[in-house]
Amino acid sequence: MDEPSPTTDPLTNQFGSLNDLAHDLASLQDLAMRGSWRSILDQVSRARSLALLSNPHDHLIYLSYNVLALTKLRRFTDASADLDSLHDFSSNHYKYESYPQLYPSRSGSMVPFSLRFIHAQLPFKLGNRQQGLDRFYLLLSFIRQKIEQKGSNSFQESAKIWRKRENFVLHCLIGHHLGAKEFNVCLDLIRDLIDHDYLDPVLISKLGYIQMQVGDIVGAKGSFHRVEAMLNEGYSSLSEVEFRNLVNRNKALVYLVGKDYVSAVREYEECIERDHTDVVAVNNKALCLMYLRDLSDSIKVLENSLERVPTVALNETLVINLCSMYELAYVNHSETKRTLSNWIGRVAPDDFDASCTRV
Template structure:
């Protein structure tokens, strides 16, 4: 799951300024570089701004530090990112509150720390091999988010409640992913069911419950979860689950159905479900990747390779996913004697079009 943007925080003073560049020095340029995956350029830009003393306000320093930490993390320079984030005091320090600087930020209060920085702070120990410390930080972040939700609810700040609930969901998904990696299924189920029992009906979360039930062999339970998602689609009101478009919601339902067929080794039916997804949205990389895998299981290597190659050709910025590339290279190895040459050609193309954080070693050249 991608890290949130360094400026994605309701505490950021976006409403007070006319443009991104008013929010922080040349912030529009930083956001543009991040959207293109130009992480090395961000590190260079931050270094230059600091050396020339271009950052004058407290939140300038914090936002540039956040982008620098994010860029270093994307470039897998986790020790450098950790050292950078450790230059800050306690996130709750008065140094990082707007009200400490009333002349600079009149009529503003609260923390300047972007949510993304709190998230990366939790994530870094896991990247550095300190699993328990990372999990501890994630659970502390979850506690922090839930306190914010209570605070916003008590003040009837409904828009902010929605933002913080999405963050709660985001962090929970990260925790679930880490526990899944260590096959701690009961913990994953507890985390999801806790949210669902509190009437937090997120169709993506209920789908993830079904995926976990599949992994532990509870096929009927998984089907029940997937049916619940389909019911949510059919019964939703106009503004319900607004974070999912109609197409995204319908594709989620089709992918859930396809997974049931996959487990039953009915690859033809699974392909049909994935094709429905692709017809609605040709950028659905999960459906494209899984359709190709199903074709491979059906011993149609030629078509499975075509599916992935066409995806990379049509939508390179979206389809350039390490899992998809690994699968394509595996298919090359199965299909062609001269697969090394074909993979080298793919690798050279990736080097020219991929963002800085793409791991080109996944081509196994």
């Protein structure tokens, strides 16, 4: 929900549990954590058919999970149709003050932020990039209005949440522009934030990455050094392990550009030693080993990661890379890939695209 009451914490004062906040919400959250998206669709359908959703915000929360599940299952047209049923997020129908007897101490919109985000993201999935960009910029404007409304109360928890949402949406926007190689737009978005003292090591690292894309290696090194200085100054937006791994991955990128794969591997190994769930480091270490023509060890790195933390390591990019290595290393790679595909079928969440194994 977008706007908590300034005087009431809905999770502590108003409700005893998640299930008080919305019908059987704890069960939905558990299913989402496990990637059981089909079960979520079944549960939402059942709740709707049995009229178990009694309050307006119940319907919105269940709609959010339904749309998220449909999106995860790549049923984008169905997700869009379900989302379009809301018509206008700003409607009084979705404001707490329209139901004073149900929500006596609350005001503002009850539309979950997740719905607003999916509303912006869906057009990209449906092939309408410009509509998606328009919606993302409208969402960014909406978020900044909320931040401006907080004014001098910028240290309140709700203000911090909106700042995090601004950061998240900007990262998504930068990603979409980056995918279209619109580097100047990305640089403008990032520099605007940095000029306003919005110091985020991940964002500055992304600035360095984009500078590398446009051939500004000196600028990229400067950005990466800035991130390392933030670590040494005790900047605490990330955990120490996350921060140190970010610094190592940045160093590895510089080595990769110089085709110094041995040094890049060393940086990625430091990351993995600190956190074996760092999938970016695992994947990139394997690729570096492949570039060094050590295909056997490259395969072992990815296989060991999948075996050690399948719920974390099981992503489509890693699996695609592993299958490509199988194709290079083995004559009868089809059988090896089939074994991998069968294993994925047993452990993967509902939204994993098994076709990435190319069996």
